[in-house]
Amino acid sequence: MEPKERIYLDYAATSWPKPQTVIDAMMDSVTLMAGSPGRGTHGMSLQAGRVMNKARLTLSKLLGFGNPNDVAFAQNATMALNLAIKGLLQPGDHVITTMLEHNSVRRPLEFLKRTQGIEVDYVPVTMSGRINMEAVKKLFRAHTKLVIATHSSNLLGCILPVEELAQLAHEHGALMLVDGAQSVGNLPLHVERMGIDMLAFPGHKGLLGPQGTGGLYIHPEVQLEPQMHGGTGSQSEEPEQPNIRPDRYEAGTPNVPGIAGMAAGAEAILNIGVEQIYKHEWSLTQTIVENLQKLSGVKLLGPALGEPRTGIVSFILENQDPAQTAFQLDRKYGIAVRAGYHCTPLGHSQSQTTETGAVRVSVGYSTQEHEVETLIRAVAELSRG
Known part of the structure; x- marks a missing residue:
């Protein structure tokens, strides 16, 4: 039965x-603004561009960063993590991460170990998901470039001390990358106050948006090598990818309906708290x-x-x-x-x-x-x- x-x-x-507001925003995007943002000067293209800009502004309010252009949209958190990891690390770099990481972190790292010789240490955790900060301190080396941690484990639900990890990383000249797949929209989070240099997030989980959306917050002083090259609607006469944000990291026509839905979800979260x-x-x-x-x-x-x-x-x-x-x-x-x-x-x-x-x-x-x-x-x- x-x-x-x-x-x-x-x-x-x-x-x-x-939320109904997410559905309505996506429907409006499909039915009222079929233009591609940044790819024309007609009304529908400009309207689509405004949707993109509003989405960045909403996310900057929710996640706590000043310049809305410091978020690059992606298809999901996995693509955002790949951009952060592969766009930053170079041969010989050392990374500290945890035993709780999703394959979206582990597999790019293992790929770079095999192809570029980066070094990775995985920090053990307890059965309940606690991490030993003293053990983390002992892992830093002169060439440690990056610390990566999930904000909350997708298996255990535990919350990792990313703010303390970020402080430790900065004391040793390293950057902090946080996987926010289980925390963005679910946990209070402020990237500037917490010292997070990069934050990857999906749109379809805590942000209440549709699948196929997400993004990466990138600190203004962090420069990444783009993992996708192509049209951006800007500096089209140049053979190289533009240096301006967010265009540098957003090649190709974006998912405007999905981003509109994700932005509406983020607005709903701001309203609820x-x-x-x-x-x-x-x-x-x-x-x-x-x-x-x-x-x-x-x-x-x-x-x-x-x-x-x-x-x-x-x-x-x-x-x-x-x-x-x-x-x-x-x-x-x-x-x-x-x-x-x-x-x-x-x-x-x-x-x-x-x-x-x-x-x-x-x-x-x-x-x-x-x-x-x-x-x-x-x-x-x-x-x-």
């Missing part, structure tokens, strides 16, 4: 449902942790009850494959979650779930208390077999 209610608890992958969003998600995750930890046969991952975390709770049921658990939650109870390895194999090794993977529940601002209560009852029934 199909469940009467569909409960969506996979916000860490993609937020849903999208990031603090309020975090407070709501925190309350829901604490309810989940408090109740699931009481169940026999349930192993919870990440921070303990009462400790800081984003809206992510991962777990495994003894003697049951996480994929089977997720399948039953979907088909029997109408609850959408994610199961598997979550693109973070080193994170699974740190949480001792390499052999199993994990079920990941992730809440959002639109998640209701009764939906969490339904999840808890469902997991309780499954744990009893």
Whole structure:
């Protein structure tokens, strides 16, 4: 029998449902302004350009940086991270990162290790996701160029001390790159006050926008080598990519409808308040942790009850494959979650779930208390077999 209610608890992958303002902004972009920004002087092209500029301004307010042109739009956080990593590092550079990083960080680093001889140290974390800052200090070398850390683990939900890591990086002449895939729109964040030199983010998660959007904040003193070359609508007579921002990092016609939607999502977050969003998600995750930890046969991952975390709770049921658990939650109870390895194999090794993977529940601002209560009852029934 199909469940009467569909409960969506996979916000860490993609937020849903999208605010109506996001949908309306995208529809207006498609129906009212078909022009390409920066590629013409007719009314629709200029209007599309205004949408792009408004999006940059909104993001600068939300993320805490002064010049809106210091954000480069990308297809997703993965492309933004690739631009930051490959655009900065050179042969012989040394990088410090953590065992919690997504493959969007690890794979570019491993590629550069193999092809350019960069050196990488992965800092271990505890079972709950804590990092030993003293251990980090010992890893710095004369040629350490970059420190990379996820702001919040997409597996454990723990929140890493990126501000302290940034301070440590700067003391040693290195830069700080933060993966904000699970924090932008969910956690209070101010790149200038926190000392973040580069921040990669997706548009389709905490920003409440559509898939295929994202961006990279780049400190004004940081220069990256573009990873895409082509038309920008500026300095078209020159054979080289322009040096001006944001054109230098945005070759090709941009996804104006998607960026319009992402900007509308960011505006919605500004109106609600990031603090309020975090407070709501925190309350829901604490309810989940408090109740699931009481169940026999349930192993919870990440921070303990009462400790800081984003809206992510991962777990495994003894003697049951996480994929089977997720399948039953979907088909029997109408609850959408994610199961598997979550693109973070080193994170699974740190949480001792390499052999199993994990079920990941992730809440959002639109998640209701009764939906969490339904999840808890469902997991309780499954744990009893």
